[in-house]
Amino acid sequence: MSDHLPANHPAVLTPKIGVLLLNLGTPDATDYWSVRRYLKEFLSDRRVIETPPWLWWPLLNLVILSVRPQKSGHAYAQIWDKDRNESPLLVITRNQAENLGQRLAGHDNVMVDFAMRYGNPSTRSRLEALHAAGCSKILLVPLYPQNSATTTATANDKAFDVLKTMRWQPAVRTAPAYFEDAKYIETLGNSIREGVAALDFEPDLVITSYHGMPVSYLERGDVYHCQCYKTTRLVREYLGWEKDRIMLTFQSRFGPTKWLEPYTDVTLAALPGRGIKKVAILAPAFSADCIETLEEIAMQGRETFMEAGGEQFAYIPCLNDSPGGMDMIEAMVRRELSGWL
Incomplete structure (x- = not known):
């Protein structure tokens, strides 16, 4: 075929399938300007902040971005991976992509990469890289178990914003939220069972803490709230636990508006007074x-709980790139690639 191409024609690449894992994002460093750049991009997203721009713009640029980067930078510094000089989110998401690539290595035409909605590596840079490698089909995989306009939708938005500026248009699929997927529930349930079994105490209560959102987003039709409750219910049923052994809360509220309740920090402060002094907590939305x-x-959660009179506190990690977590991601991706592989 190349014999019939003009001498200056670009190389014709073997068609490939791209799998692009999408996560929220991270600043490049913990200093003021790095965190400020990240927060500005994040908090300028109309999917994330639905406040009218005429009200939000001066508040963001004149107030929030003047003070918030120092506080957030200090928080990032507490958990920063000093060896890699990267945030844990970046390290883990890269590991997930590399692990998945190894698992799909039997398919020579499949490439796995990852991108961040905010910060680096950008969605644009990775889509351009997949294009340059010859990918004619791309599966977008937002790594959010529960669907929300603030996460799943904006990750996909960003990808399509990039694609609509490019003459090249691949066939595109988007993986759905997987909050009720049997493999996810099994994997999450097993991580809870194993996490609790590894403790040197028996928790009075296990808390599933989900990232919160303003109540107004729920009232406008966001399905996230319902899917969080269904996740916890399905996990509880999988574990065979009584209702009073596990509960659901929402964390990370920001600003003066009412967010989804019950609040994680308020709950942790109140539990010891109710006689619940040993807890284990996990974050299934991440x-x-x-x-x-x-x-x-x-x-912070540990500090709040212990200062309120708690006796034992344990955090159960996310699925991350654990064998079980990767089995779940692989199964989901293979299902969504059906007909392409």
Whole structure:
């Protein structure tokens, strides 16, 4: 075929299938300007902040971005991977992509990569890399078990924003949320059972803490709230636990508006007064440990609980790139690639 191409024609590559894992994002470093750049991109997303721009723009640029980067930078510094000089989210997501690539290595035409919605590696840079490698089909995999406009939707939005500026248009699929997928429930349930069994105490209560959102987003039709509750219910049923052994809370609220309740921090402060002094907690909305799990829950949550009179506190890690977690991601990706492989 190449004999019939013009002499200056670009090389014709063997068609490939791209799998692009998508996660939220991370600053490049913990200093003020790195964190500020990240927060500005994140908090300028109209999917994340639905406040009218005329009100939000001055608040963000004149107030929040003047003070928040120092606080967030300090929090990131507490959990930063000093050896890699990267955030745990970046390290773990890269590991997930590399592990999945090894698992799919039997298919010579499949490439696995990862991108961040905010920060680096950017969605644009990785889509351009997949294009340059000859990918004519791409599976976008938002690594969010529960669907939300603030996470799943904006990750896909960013990918399509990039594609609509490119003449090259691959066939594209988007993987759905997997909150009720049997393999996910089994894997999450096993991680809880094993996590509790490894403790040197018996928890009075296990808490599933999900990232929160303003109540107004739920009222406008976001399905996230329902899917969080269904996740915890399905896991409880898988484990065969009574209702009072596991509960659900929401964390990471921001600003003065009402967010989804019950709040994780308020709950942790109140439990010891109710006689619940030994807890284990996990964050099922996150596919990889990050600042919201390692600093907000494992550190701040512990401090809140112990200062309120708690006696034992344990954080159960996310699925991350554990064997079980990777088995789940592989099964999901293979299912979504059906007909392409």
